Amino acid sequence: MQINEIQDELIEDFAFYQDWMEKYEYIIQLGKEVPLIEEQYKTEEYIIKGCQSKVWLFPELKDGKIYFTADSDAIITKGLVSLMVKVLSGQTPQDIAKADLYFIDQIGLKEHLSPTRANGLLSMVKQMKLYAIALQAAS
Amino acid sequence: MNTKEILKAINIEKIRADFPILQREVNGKPLVYFDNGATTQKPKQVIDAVAHYYEQMNSNVHRGVHYLSQISTDAFEVTRRKLQAFIHAEHEHEVIITKGTTESINMVATCYGRKFIGEGDEIIVSAMEHHSNIVPWQMLCDEKGCVLKVIPMNDRGELDLDVYKSLFSSKTKIATFTYVSNALGTINPVKEMIDIAHEHQVPVLLDAAQAVQHMAVDVQALDVDFLVFSGHKMYGPTGVGVLYGKEALLNAMPPYQGGGDMIKEVSFEKTTYNELPFKFEAGTPNIEAGICLGEAIDYLNELGLEQIKAYEDELLAYATAELSQVEGVRFIGTAAQKSSVISFVVDGTHPYDIGVILDKLGIAVRTGHHCAQPVMERFGIPGTVRMSLAMYNTKAEVDTLVEGLKRALKMLL
Missing domain, CATH: 3.90.1150.10 (Aspartate Aminotransferase, domain 1)
Incomplete structure (x- = not known):
């Protein structure tokens, strides 16, 4: 599936949840489904800075596509990184680098995108795009 | 009662x-507001005073002969006297009005450090300090080649006074610790700790940022050498705080910043500094916050x-x-x-x-x-x-x- 198709699907999923509590429960659930980063990569090198909690993100290039694995020591943050992985993993570096992630706003998580938020959603997006640009040059 | x-x-x-x-x-x-250690909310008496200041008084302090400058200067100095009474300082000129706790600590680290601390000297800090009472001393250590000695704490979050006593040497130049821990809530036995430091002729800087809004603090009873706190954590405005220092120490220290208000006479050959407290209050202060902090003190005093x-x-x-x-x-x-x-x-x-x-x-x-x-x-x-x-x-x-x-x-x- 293309990035925008996945985004649209997520927007539909989230529309199903009426209140914030259900929304967060869904995010927590998504966190449990994140493809987990291998322990050996849970190092300083793969930590995303700018989060109050720790987030590790590891990119791997396979057959021209980037696959992300991740983890966090906070449950909600893990859900947020899982969302991003869901949308961007398995896509080409080109598509990731130019992706317009409109779904974040539409599912009501825009508040989490401000640079001053401690969860680092913005840092996650930035880091994933940086990896894409770096791997694009390498491939 | x-x-x-x-x-x-x-x-x-x-x-x-x-x-x-x-x-x-x-x-x-x-709203259920339980983040008072970061900052407290403000009573309408303080909020109204801010508006009143700008509507009726706004003028620079300590310089004009005109009416507004005189009333704002008077109001600013009234706060200083309220602060003096609030912490029971002997003299009102021992109360320096600063930007807040962080600036107050930096002033002591810089000015006392510049004059009295040299290579190989030792500074005692506690393990429960927040960054504002660690980093200024580390910066001093980088500059001067002095060393930090840390008072450890137990699993309950209480300082180990036996170790504290053993940290003093002939090279100890200052000891600094918090009255109340912002992260743990521990109230330290500061009077005892100050007395121990004084047995070694070492002055003490006490961080009272988490204390003055919760309990009565008396600098003379404590015999503390420096005391610092912030206005915004005691129901007052942001951007204003206090450095209390004993007169003799403040007089012995060089100024912090150069500029307006802190001078007596300036020529290109020589500048003489103003007297306390103005020597340490260079530039235009946060006037409205200074004045309105007085309202917060009144509010606290009224409740007791x-x-x-x-x-x-x-x-x-x-x-x-x-x-x-x-x-x-x-x-x-x-x-x-x-x-x-x-x-x-x-x-x-x-x-x-x-x-x-x-x-x-x-x-x-x-x-x-x-x-x-x-x-x-x-x-x-x-x-x-x-x-x-x-x-x-x-x-x-x-x-x-x-x-x-x-x-x-x-x-x-």
């Missing part, structure tokens, strides 16, 4: 009515710190008891003497997760390391959830927090 009578006499609903922000909602829920302390202690005991009923809650900081702060973790969750869900319920707490990373490291945790109380908090609000926490844990675990 005994504690029981005090608690009966205190009218929390009347106090709450003075704080407009407590009437608002957050995320569709009535003894009453406030009795009420807050009761609330702290209640909150501690209620939170301890929640399964999985582990308190960080269980000192015998505590004030206004409850820090905790719940195994299996990150403080951030709890903070996010409580926020959705309209409850403001702080999560993270509270600008005291060495404290978190000492307890081997990434951070805590911290509820910090003020005099306007209620038992009903504690109940709301406990319910919110239970709800959060149900989602997270």
